[in-house]
Amino acid sequence: MANVLNKRNFCIIAHIDHGKTTLSDRLLEATGAVQKREMKDQLLDSMDLERERGITIKSHPVTVRYKHTDGTEYELNLIDTPGHVDFSYEVSRSLAACEGALLLVDAGQGVEAQTVANATLAVNQNLAIIPVINKVDLPGADIEGVRHQIEEILSIPADDAVLASGKTGIGIGDILTAVVQRVPPPRWADYPQARMLIFDCVYDAFKGVVCYVRVFSGSIKLNDQIMMMSDGAKTEVKEIGRFSPKMTACAAGEGLSAGDVGYITTSIKDLSEVKIGDTITMTADPAAKPLIGYKAVKPMVFTGIYPIDTSDYEKLKVSMAKLRLNDAAFTYQAENSVALGFGFRCGFLGLLHMEIVMERIRREYNLDIISTYPSVVYKVKLTDGREIEVDNPVKMPDPSTIDTISEPTIEASLHIPSGSIGDILALVMEKRGVCGRTETIDGHRVILHVTLPLNEILIDFNDRLKSITKGYGSMDYDLADYVASKLVKMDILVNGDPVDAFSCIVHEDKAVGRGRQLCAKLKELLPQSMFKVAIQAAIGAKVIARETLSALRKDVLAKCYGGDITRKRKLLEKQKEGKKRMKQIGSVSIPQEAFVSILKTNT
Amino acid sequence: MTLSRQSALGLYVHVPFCARRCEFCAFYEVPPRRADVERYLACAERELAELHLPRRAETVFWGGGTPSILAPADLERLAGATLGASGGTPEEWTVETTPATCRADRLAVLKNSGVTRVSIGVQSFDEAILAGLGRLHTTAQVSEAIGAVRAAGIGNLNLDLMFALPGQTLEEWERDLRTAIAAGPEHISTYCLTIEESAPLFARLARGRLSRRTPDEEAAFYERTWDLLEAAGYRQYEVSNFARPGYECVHNLNTWRMREWAGVGPAAASQLGLRRYANAANLARWAEGVEKGAPARTDEVILDEATLATDAVVFGLRMVEGVDLAELAARFPSHDWAEVARKASELEGQGLAEFDGRSLRLTRRGRLLADEVALEFF
Ligand SMILES: Nc1nc2c(ncn2[C@@H]2O[C@H](COP(=O)(O)OP(=O)(O)OP(=O)(O)O)[C@@H](O)[C@H]2O)c(=O)[nH]1
Ligand SMILES: C[S@@+](CC[C@H](N)C(=O)[O-])C[C@H]1O[C@@H](n2cnc3c(N)ncnc32)[C@H](O)[C@@H]1O
Ligand code: SF4
Ligand SMILES: [Mg+2]
DSSP states (O other): OOOGGGEEEEEEEESTTSSHHHHHHHHHHHTTSSOGGGOOTTTTOOSHHHHHHTSOOSOEEEEEEEEOTTSOEEEEEEEEOOOSGGGHHHHHHHHTTOSEEEEEEETTTOSOHHHHHHHHHHHHTTOEEEEEEEOTTSTTOOHHHHHHHHHHHHOOOGGGOEEOOTTTOTTHHHHHHHHHHHSOOOTTTTOSSOEEEEEEEEEETTTEEEEEEEEEESEEETTOEEEETTTOOEEEEEEEEEESSSEEEOOTTOEEETTOEEEEEESOOOGGGOOTTOEEEESSSOOSSOOOOOOOOOOOEEEEEEESSGGGHHHHHHHHHHHHHHOTTOEEEEEEETTTEEEEEEEESSHHHHHHHHHHHHHHSOOOEEEOOOBOOEEEEETTSOEEEEOSGGGOOOGGGEEEEEEEEEEEEEEEEGGGHHHHHHHHHHTTOEEEEEEEOSSSEEEEEEEEEHHHHTTTHHHHHHHHTTTOOEEEEEEEEEEEEOEEEEEEEETTEEOGGGOEEEEGGGHHHHHHHHHHHHHHHSOOOSSOEEEEEEETTEEEEEEEEOOOOOOOOSOOOGGGHHHHHHHHHHHHHHHHTSEEETTEEEOHHHHHHTTOOOO | OOSSSSOOEEEEEEEOBOSSOOTTOOSOOBOOOHHHHHHHHHHHHHHHHTOOOSSOOSEEEEEESOGGGSOHHHHHHHHHHHHHHHTSOOSEEEEEEOTTTOOHHHHHHHHHHTOOEEEEEEEOSOHHHHHHTTOSOOHHHHHHHHHHHHHTTOOEEEEEEEESOTTOOHHHHHHHHHHHHHTOOSEEEEEEOOOOTTSHHHHHHHTTSSOOOOHHHHHHHHHHHHHHHHHTTOEEEETTEEESTTOOOHHHHHHHTTOEEEEESTTOEEEETTEEEEEOSSHHHHHHHHHHTOOOEEEEEEOOHHHHHHHHHHHHTTBTTOEEHHHHHHHSTTSOHHHHHHHHHHHHHTTSEEEOSSEEEEOHHHHHTHHHHHHHHO
16 A cells, blocks of 8 residues: 555546546556557546547546656546536536646647636645646647746746647656646545545446545545444445546455545445535544535526336436436436426536436436426516526416516626627627626637526527637636516427427517527427428417428338338338337427427527 | 138249449349359259249249340240249249340240240430439330330230439429330339439439439329329329239239248248248358258248238238228238227328228328338338
């Protein structure tokens, strides 16, 4: 077991796509943690979904051994984190398990919104920050410009920056040296009792509940009697191990000690009994004070999630409990809908977060689900003086009983190239935003501070920001005040039947435009069938937009002889299977994708 | 189940040789190299000899590929073996040909052997379209071929035509139809172009050099075809097939009626007894199987009553006469016919079918949506 002074705990943080996972690959290689033949690109992105999308969704810890030039062997615990704003909660949890952070800045992109946001998180946790200018191999690398930004925007001395490329391996040695020299050894290691932080959890089909732990003081091994400090629940360590990067059980008699990162499983069966952010201590000699836990995150976007097959409700419930274990930012609560049956109202940090959770439910739990149009939480003052919160458009009270509706707003900082200010201002206006301060970073970039209604950024704000700025713009935001606003509930009717999944709250002035957009998009998404389908948007009884999906006129295979029967059968079977996975609303089948694709309307 | 008791039996022989692959074609075919043709003939003879059909085959169909590409002597060999297997002279014996190979010497052999029906793959009467499809014939050759069939004394002639071809307008198609009608065949098949992944045209689609027609466009072609041929005295009896009364292709009718057929040659499909399968779609693999006495087959399924009953409805509805549910109920008594009748009434309510409680037939609109309708019964 390494001396606590020879351990370093750090995470890799950055804006999305600045190369964290690729740089981790090089660190794993350089320290011999992974054999050459087992190496693959973005190795730590181990979920299928991560590999397909090329983004990190979960933080991934790994322990490596590094022989420093001074001859000492160090145990390095590194955590690769996601860069997308929706997963910043993952980052803050990882930071709490570390003493230092590698802050990567893409030499071609420069400092972006999540660079600033994540750097701030690290500073607030008192971590040592090592700035790394990454991707210096890029032909468009602007190292001097990035140095300047690091000083100006992040207030970190640029001389401290390491130049590196996760692609070519430049600077990997410098990074390892910087980690050893600049990241302090594990803190709070001499606290008299054992304390370890649960910084993540997963449900594993074979192992059950697996807790990711960072040991701060004391040690832990197999069969130890431990206690969860939040509620005093006692249990026993059933398995203990490290991430190498796969979960690898400790050798007999060995365990984890101060400064180590690893995992444990316990005899706890009930998923709700394990809380991320909880402190574990020893039952025999409990600590008096827990470690600083995590601030509970508040979801900002809400949607209903329903099983396509109503008999899957229980299965969906169990899968949500398991997912929640691994994703504390996701919340859910039972609800039901006339059209969709029993399901859950779920809270997410953003739209990508919602998409990812839904995709994980589909894949990891093999369930067919649909979601309703996303909503924020509205505060509704009724004429009788009561105030209620509404997170589901369907629950919006009758307009005659409403005095005022207030909606949440956000304070956003938009990091954009100076040349796109005009177009971005127009976008902000269109989204009912108000502009505040403008900060000039350098000749090329500005930060625009704006206030926007949260419901306006849910759907396509980020995509539009990206497209206007050709990928160079980014944003970060915090929740701000509730503001009274002229909002109405808009319903979508398919052949006269309202589809609650598509109901939404919109600003009065934008209802007609939005209604047209939704109808047109639905017309694109619904498969033609043997009937004509009317698609309408309505406010109350008043239809404000309509489209007609014409009936399919021809669907027949010209040639169909003896040899074609088997093939035709297979085709029909596949189609039938596809139909089963659609949601039946009245006489119309709506494909699952429609429920997510409808959100991707581009104006 | 009364499948094997005294139901019609057909014999299909696949001749997999073509001079060149047409752009739209997804059938199994190879160039007619002498060694391959020899091996094919020997193996087809053996497969036919070992077939031992349960009863006489009333219909024979030589399809391809291009059966008429075989030399007269080869045709004679294959005909001899076919007659040996069929258990006597069939009532209907069709041979597919291309215009360039549909010639007097071969037709004489065929006529002599007992062939009653010749099909010519005309596809189009437009030289530019023919060239674009990679067809190896001209319109002049089509006239010659038709003349040759008549001169050979073959009284049942079919012309295969295709529509919704790349660049083809509705007017051009109408002209093709009129030319075909003027030639006076007893039977006309009209196929809407379908582009499968294995067809050379697919590559053009994938590269964006060709775009698919919309269902609406295709529907317009279909309807024009149906109107025109009916007016000219060709009765439609299936989605793509038209004939003067009494000249319907019985062999094909029997497949849509889910009767029985035995397939010989690579890629040939069979439905015999309670089994459905296809021979390997590869000359060498098929031949090896025959030579070893261990047939190379794919997609083999044991048919149960529900499958056959469903297929009899689904494929039967392609025919204009539709299906006689009472007759099918007698053939497949254990099927849930009440459910079929319920669906039938639903289709009638939607204007897609006519149903009198016993016989179910699709309306014109229903026939254009036969695949969607099929899903209802699946
Ligand atoms: N040229 C160059 N490209 C790089 C380098 N590092 C990463 N990339 C590319 O940048 C893209 C993003 O790399 P990742 O390692 O997945 O980035 P990330 O920061 O982990 O992304 P998230 O986890 O989604 O925030 C990939 O296409 C990489 O191939 C580098 O040093 N040089
Ligand atoms: C099995 S082919 C054999 C006939 C012969 N080899 C010929 O091409 O002349 C029978 C008919 O199917 C039709 N056919 C072949 N491929 C087709 C496709 N991709 N789409 C529509 N019809 C097709 C053609 O009309 C062809 O004549
Ligand atoms: S269409 Fe006929 S001639 Fe052309 S390749 Fe296919 S089978 Fe051969
Ligand atoms: Mg990553």
